[in-house]
Amino acid sequence: MMAEAKTTAPLAARGILDSRIESLANASDAVRIEVLPPAVQLNLRLDTARASLDAVRDVLGGDLPGPLSSATTPAGRTLVWLGPDEWLVIDPMRTAELEASLRAAVAGAGAVVEQSGQRISILLEGDVPALLAKGTAIDLHPDEFPRGAAVQAMLGQAVVVFVSRSDDASRVELIARTSFAPYVADWLLDALADPLAYPAPHGG
Known part of the structure; x- marks a missing residue:
């Protein structure tokens, strides 16, 4: 008697940051973090x-x-x-x-x-300049980083693209290479675990 063939459910696609989405979303009230859907x-x-x-x-x-x-x-x-x-x-x-x-x-x-699989986007909302000041030399004051500004720079030890999504730098999209995305996510979680940095007033 032939054995009945086994059927397996199709594998569901998983994002590289799926295991960190909940931690990022609940990390802080000061900065909200969202991993954006694939594009x-x-x-x-x-x-x-x-x-x-x-x-x-x-x-x-x-x-x-x-x-x-x-x-x-x-x-x-x-x-x-x-x-x-x-x-x-x-x-x-x-x-x-x-x-x-x-x-x-x-x-x-x-x-x-x-290059859809090469990069992933993470949206930060809230006291973003105070958070990112811990890991980048970019001047995120609105006079220097207005809506639409975009620059490649270091965040910690990873190169990411910073894109300003608001007039006051309270919404910033980080575009990271997929291979560096877990590091960037872990850096954000670690940086939020301590009090946020407060950059000196612009021109100070």
């Missing part, structure tokens, strides 16, 4: 002197931001300047045709690389 992330390299910027704008839904800045399109995409000819495109809607459309728009003048 399509595309690395765009572009020779702006040769490219059709109108075609790129039509695909992305907005203009590419300039140095040390980011932009949010009406459709909710985030465009982050990474270098003189490099941008990160984050699409929370996970638009299926975005990659192919962007490749067509930059043909002959650039390249598009799908």
Whole structure:
């Protein structure tokens, strides 16, 4: 008699920070921490002197931001300047045709690389400058880090992209490489375990 074949349930996808989500969410009343859902992330390299910027704008839904800045399109995409000819495109809607459309728009003048599994975003809300002052030299005063500012810098021992999501630096998105994400999460938890740092007043 043949043995009955066993069926197994499909494996559920897990994020690298799944085991830390609850700890991050409950770590502090002063700073709320949210691991953002996975999004399509595309690395765009572009020779702006040769490219059709109108075609790129039509695909992305907005203009590419300039140095040390980011932009949010009406459709909710985030465009982050990474270098003189490099941008990160984050699409929370996970638009299926975005990659192919962007490749067509930059043909002959650039390249598009799908990097959705390479980075993860963590949103901080609250007394964010006081927390991040423990691990970065970035001046997070609103005069220096207004809404839309974006910069790559060290947080502890990891390089992350800091994106300002508010006028007063109370909402900051950290974009970390997946391999460094557990370290960044643990750094945040450790930094919140002690009293927050309070930077000197701007210009002081």
